[in-house]
Amino acid sequence: MKWTVLSDNRSNDSRLSTEHGISILLETERHRILLDTGASDVFIKNAELMGVNLSCVDYVFISHGHSDHAGGLRYFLEQNRESKVIVSPNAINGKFFSKRGNLHSITTVWPDYIKDRLITIDKSCEISDDLYVIAHIPQIYPMPKGNKHLFVECANGEYVNDDFRHELALYTDGFLFTGCAHSGLENILAACPYPVKYVVGGFHLLDGQESEKELLFLAERLKEQYPTTQFYTSHCTGDNVFEVMKSVMGEQLQSFRCGIKIK
Numbered sequence: 030m031k032w033t034v035l036s037d038n039r040s041n042d043s044r045l046s047t048e049h050g051i052s053i054l055l056e057t058e059r060h061r062i063l064l065d066t067g068a069s070d071v072f073i074k075n076a077e078l079m080g081v082n083l084s085c086v087d088y089v090f091i092s093h094g095h096s097d098h099a100g101g102l103r104y105f106l107e108q109n110r111e112s113k114v115i116v117s118p119n120a121i122n123g124k125f126f127s128k129r130g131n132l133h134s135i136t137t138v139w140p141d142y143i144k145d146r147l148i149t150i151d152k153s154c155e156i157s158d159d160l161y162v163i164a165h166i167p168q169i170y171p172m173p174k175g176n177k178h179l180f181v182e183c184a185n186g187e188y189v190n191d192d193f194r195h196e197l198a199l200y201t202d203g204f205l206f207t208g209c210a211h212s213g214l215e216n217i218l219a220a221c222p223y224p225v226k227y228v229v230g231g232f233h234l235l236d237g238q239e240s241e242k243e244l245l246f247l248a249e250r251l252k253e254q255y256p257t258t259q260f261y262t263s264h265c266t267g268d269n270v271f272e273v274m275k276s277v278m279g280e281q282l283q284s285f286r287c288g289i290k291i292k
Contacts (some may be wrong), residue, residue: 030202035075036067040287045075050097051264052091054081057202059159063089064216066101066204073104079151081123086112092208093196094120099137115133118149119195124182150197163198163220170215174238209265229261238266241260244270248277261285
């Protein structure tokens with residue numbers, strides 16, 4: 030198994046562009062899966078600079094409907110005519126907004142020709158015998174406080190808090206991709222029926238939201254409940270949040286950046 034970060038908020042390579050978004054190419058013995066597509070075509074340009082071939086991708090996994098995770102899909106589909114797109118129907122049909130700063134849309138524009146290539150997921154299921162998608166994640170543990178800024182527009186034009194029924198997580202061979210983990214990292218882990226070796230993605234723990242005490246408790250719970258799991262995060266995990274959690278989790282918690290390749 031190998032995974033390569035194509036798009037992220039941060040980079041260790043000056044050649045590569047950054048953006049508020051995430052895209053990772055996951056390569057297993059059976060599949061090449063594009064995990065989210067960032068906000069634009071940045072992931073494609075970075076892949077070209079890194080010598081990463083995206084033509085053999087067989088699945089694109091879209092974790093949720095926000096444009097920083099699915100905005101680049103239309104650019105990818107123009108180049109790759111074969112890969113299937115795994116997504117929640119609620120992601121495609123929803124109208125999403127953020128009230129951080131001024132109210133603004135974070136809805137993805139979905140091309141019409143995507144319909145024949147969709148695998149829509151409305152409940153947790155196996156796509157194949159080694160590829161499992163988690164849907165409608167139960168909200169047992171606390172949700173990230175940054176979610177309070179995120180809304181869905183109803184048919185009557187009213188804005189209501191997003192409940193993230195459009196969010197999915199993907200598991201294969203010990204690898205769990207969280208996307209943004211709007212549903213809460215602990216909730217996603219609890220919903221995964223398989224042993225997890227690696228957790229990769231954003232945690233949606235923004236600086237200035239959870240208190241230091243809350244972050245320390247979370248890190249302690251993760252370390253205690255998942256002592257053999259390695260956690261990798263960036264994108265929507267704040268720099269200060271990362272340092273606070275790492276003070277407890279140590280080498281069990283690592284950051285990723287554009288250009289990083291991990292086997």
